[in-house]
Amino acid sequence: MNQLPVEYLFFVGAIGLVGIGVAGMLLCRNLFRVLLALVIAxxxxxxxxxxxxxxxxxxxxxxxxxxxxxxxxxxxxxxxLVLTAIVIGVGIQAFAVAVLIKIQHGYGSLDRRSLAAMLDRDMNELAGVGPGRSPEAPAGKR
Incomplete structure (x- = not known):
């Protein structure tokens, strides 16, 4: 039985980490978990x-x-390049955590769906539009 070289295992592990991170970013609803998935990727x-x-x-x-x-x-x-990427990544992560703390204090949640609903409501209020309505009349006679 042929044995794979050890370096293949490292490549599979690195690609696996990227895959786990991307899956976490797509599947998690909590924004802090999305940030952790980004760190893993x-x-x-x-x-x-x-x-x-x-x-x-x-x-x-x-x-x-x-x-x-x-x-x-x-x-x-x-x-x-990796050393530079690590330094930039730490700065981005610190900024993202600060933004998440501000969002948590302002809205009381880090759930994507509830935040989207709250942000839509706030934007509609600022625009002076009722919920689910457009500021312009629809085209045609409907």
């Missing part, structure tokens, strides 16, 4: 980026004195 994408630049027979991209010429090194560009 981001971790999977970062892992996938690091894996694309990794070489299993290479060393870290640091030139040391006495290192033999022609030593294969890991590609440092994906590592730098």
């Amino acid at each position: 981001e971790a999977g994408a970062n892992l996938l980026l690091v894996l694309t630049g990794y070489r299993w027979d290479a060393v870290a991209p640091i030139v040391l004195p006495g290192m033999p010429a022609g030593t294969t090194m890991v590609d440092p560009v994906p590592q730098a």
Whole structure:
């Protein structure tokens, strides 16, 4: 029986994390859980980026004195991209948590459906329109 290389397992895990995150964003009704799913998807994408630049027979991209010429090194560009993505991701997550706290205080809920209904009601009130009516008359004689 042939055994799969270990690196395939890492790729499957990274793609699995992205899939779990996307499924969580689509299926969860609570906005905080949607944010957590986004964090999981981001971790999977970062892992996938690091894996694309990794070489299993290479060393870290640091030139040391006495290192033999022609030593294969890991590609440092994906590592730098992931490091930047992590920093940006943490900033976005902090901002999203602050917005979620503001929404929770303002509306008392983080449920998508109830928030959509409350936001529709508030926008209709601000526009001076009754619920379920358009500010303009419909086209034609209906």
